[in-house]
Amino acid sequence: MIGRHRHLIGLEPLSREEIVGVLQLAISMKEVLRRPIKKVPTLRGKAVVNLFFEASTRTRTSFETAAKILSADALNWTSASSSVTKGETLVDTARNIEAMHPDVLVIRHPAGGAPQLVADHVSCAVVSAGDGAHEHPSQGLLDLYTLAEHFSGVRGKAVGEKGAAPNFGSIAGKTIAIVGDVSHSRVARSDLHGFTKLGARVRVCGPPTMIPQGMETLGATVHYQLREAVEGADAVVMLRIQHERIGDPLIPGTREYSKFWGLNEKKAAEWLTPGCVILHPGPVNRGVELAPEVADGARSVILDQVENGVAIRMAILYLLAGGAQGAHTSAAEGAARS
Amino acid sequence: MNGETIFIEGGRVIDPASGTDGVRTVVLRDGRIAEVAERWERPRDVRAIDARGRWVVPGLVDLHVHLREPGQEYKETVETGARAAVAGGFTAVCAMPNTSPVNDNASVTELMLARAAAAGLARVYPVGCISRGLKGEELAEYGELKSAGCVALSDDGKPVTSSALMRRALEYARAFELPVTVHEEDLGLVGKGVMNEGPTATRLGLKGIPTASEEVMVLRDIALAELTGGRLHVAHLSSAGSVRAVRDAKRRGLRVSAEATPHHLTLTDEDVARSRYDTSFKMNPPLRSAADVRAVREGLADGTIDCIATDHAPHSAVEKDLEFEAAANGIVGLETAFAVCLALVREGALSETRLVEAFTIAAARAFGLPGGTLARGAPADVAILDPGLTWRCDPGRFRSKGRNSPWKDALLVGRCTHTLVGGRLVHELDRGEP
Numbered sequence: 001m002i003g004r005h006r007h008l009i010g011l012e013p014l015s016r017e018e019i020v021g022v023l024q025l026a027i028s029m030k031e032v033l034r035r036p037i038k039k040v041p042t043l044r045g046k047a048v049v050n051l052f053f054e055a056s057t058r059t060r061t062s063f064e065t066a067a068k069i070l071s072a073d074a075l076n077w078t079s080a081s082s083s084v085t086k087g088e089t090l091v092d093t094a095r096n097i098e099a100m101h102p103d104v105l106v107i108r109h110p111a112g113g114a115p116q117l118v119a120d121h122v123s124c125a126v127v128s129a130g131d132g133a134h135e136h137p138s139q140g141l142l143d144l145y146t147l148a149e150h151f152s153g154v155r156g157k158a159v160g161e162k163g164a165a166p167n168f169g170s171i172a173g174k175t176i177a178i179v180g181d182v183s184h185s186r187v188a189r190s191d192l193h194g195f196t197k198l199g200a201r202v203r204v205c206g207p208p209t210m211i212p213q214g215m216e217t218l219g220a221t222v223h224y225q226l227r228e229a230v231e232g233a234d235a236v237v238m239l240r241i242q243h244e245r246i247g248d249p250l251i252p253g254t255r256e257y258s259k260f261w262g263l264n265e266k267k268a269a270e271w272l273t274p275g276c277v278i279l280h281p282g283p284v285n286r287g288v289e290l291a292p293e294v295a296d297g298a299r300s301v302i303l304d305q306v307e308n309g310v311a312i313r314m315a316i317l318y319l320l321a322g323g324a325q326g327a328h329t330s331a332a333e334g335a336a337r338s
Numbered sequence: 339m340n341g342e343t344i345f346i347e348g349g350r351v352i353d354p355a356s357g358t359d360g361v362r363t364v365v366l367r368d369g370r371i372a373e374v375a376e377r378w379e380r381p382r383d384v385r386a387i388d389a390r391g392r393w394v395v396p397g398l399v400d401l402h403v404h405l406r407e408p409g410q411e412y413k414e415t416v417e418t419g420a421r422a423a424v425a426g427g428f429t430a431v432c433a434m435p436n437t438s439p440v441n442d443n444a445s446v447t448e449l450m451l452a453r454a455a456a457a458g459l460a461r462v463y464p465v466g467c468i469s470r471g472l473k474g475e476e477l478a479e480y481g482e483l484k485s486a487g488c489v490a491l492s493d494d495g496k497p498v499t500s501s502a503l504m505r506r507a508l509e510y511a512r513a514f515e516l517p518v519t520v521h522e523e524d525l526g527l528v529g530k531g532v533m534n535e536g537p538t539a540t541r542l543g544l545k546g547i548p549t550a551s552e553e554v555m556v557l558r559d560i561a562l563a564e565l566t567g568g569r570l571h572v573a574h575l576s577s578a579g580s581v582r583a584v585r586d587a588k589r590r591g592l593r594v595s596a597e598a599t600p601h602h603l604t605l606t607d608e609d610v611a612r613s614r615y616d617t618s619f620k621m622n623p624p625l626r627s628a629a630d631v632r633a634v635r636e637g638l639a640d641g642t643i644d645c646i647a648t649d650h651a652p653h654s655a656v657e658k659d660l661e662f663e664a665a666a667n668g669i670v671g672l673e674t675a676f677a678v679c680l681a682l683v684r685e686g687a688l689s690e691t692r693l694v695e696a697f698t699i700a701a702a703r704a705f706g707l708p709g710g711t712l713a714r715g716a717p718a719d720v721a722i723l724d725p726g727l728t729w730r731c732d733p734g735r736f737r738s739k740g741r742n743s744p745w746k747d748a749l750l751v752g753r754c755t756h757t758l759v760g761g762r763l764v765h766e767l768d769r770g771e772p
Binding site for chain 2: 089090109111113134183189212214215217
């Protein structure tokens, strides 16, 4: 359970406390991840099925790694096509997998709401690994974790070291810009919910064709000029421009996009405050939204995101696979010490 | 139809067409309304229905239903659809032509009418295609369709994308005095949209359908109605902009009418989020914003929107138990329409008289159908409605084969207890229900 929730469908339904609960647990998970022998028996005998209807290397590998470190059995069920073309409905697929008694079903699907539909039809826990343009909750959580590490100055310190634990209160009052194709981005939505719940101010930025309606009601300010969005920001999340998702003519092309909404070294040097870090959910389109020097530069925390992603997913699986019955924190610490 | 005489006694007769509103006795004889009077002596052996505490109104008329026969009998048949109709107080329904094969020729029209006659329940008025094969390319044979029994023309489910074809349809239909009823959407603007464009679609990560996709087509067709003098009827109008456009067209004296559905009068796009992607909240046009719902209600109250039509669209679990974006559009509505719309009266959005008018005479007039009134000599099509009856909506008990209702498990107030068609009692609410 994550607080009151049996599933993790998105960050929107979670309270601040529930989000912080997962983040706190990820601290000890990160310590396990950094051990020379990365294995704890915590979820031995539990089964995690990764049900992916969309290509994904990073997220699937991250969930799989997280499951294996916790000694759960991880099984990947990949389907290149979504249910409609395949002839078997999503509900049927989910029920078939459920008959194999998994404890957690991790699902990625091109349709917004698909994890909810699955959750309505199965008895095991369901974790969304991204659904359409709806949410990508584990990404939102790992972005929060990465930001908190930066804001509380523990980046680069060895985990377990005294004073090395990130303080999640440090996100409150910070200004974070999310730049790119917000309309098609599930990362942007999960980030927006997560950032605002932890007290950050959020700016979204991109060409007007890529900013969906109602951003203000979700607590963000809307900017069409990159400079205006990133100046004075404490962190910038650059979103991937996904060619395959652009069905409408949203932008004339990547060259113009890069010129007006991409971040290169010159713009970063002139517009960003010295402490501002750059996040990206990956994979980066080098030369489109991020110039290579920026993606690999000192401001980039992209690889921290990947590492923290495993810790966050360990925490999620631990909480939802029934590893936590009641006093989860102490149990997790027990796992971390074992 | 039938020589029996029936007295309906003690009920409050609401008949907007004749201006009647009060306790009356209604006498039905030889399939017609024989008398509506404050007191009328009932001969000893004549059958009576006690309607005390209830409304006695003209049988409701629905200009927009999908009966799925021929071709999709697993979703609905003319018989099950007609059974659902009379259970909801409807005595006449207009059956849309997007069957399989489509209703663009006399044989399909005749088949629907034969099935309806065999069922002997509600009157079924087929609507023929605007374009042959529903393809939007050439005109269907309106003369043949009218002769076979069609009362209107529609390519419902699809817009007529070609402005030129739409112009000719409005013109050609004039020869047969057939209204052309249109499903308005600009497919380019709709794109892959699956719900109303707005903050809720953004939150849910679902592609949006802007209200402008409907409005540009409503405005186009009003211009074409003006050009041709044709009879335009706007189906399932859903946006504030469409209401403004129709209001303006009527003010200018054009021959334009419009309908709104119970769901577009009462539900909003936020219900899609509240229901967590329940596909019983997916239809086309989609549920709109609260501001649109307010405008549609005002349009109905002031007569801009003539009538209420359900767009009853039964689907099976095969089409609905899917990802929201993959599920079919449409919900059933015949058996819940009265209760759902009666809530508008309780909320002060509509008078009782206007509600009854929008369900009866206003609908009948829009398509030139008989009925819709309890005037002496009119067909003895009557609904007896209990405005205080509270019931739990259980789609498992629907007469329709469709279970796709957004009011599943809702507590509804108001229900039809008796329905008479041509003086014959075709529905009586089971005492065990609800």
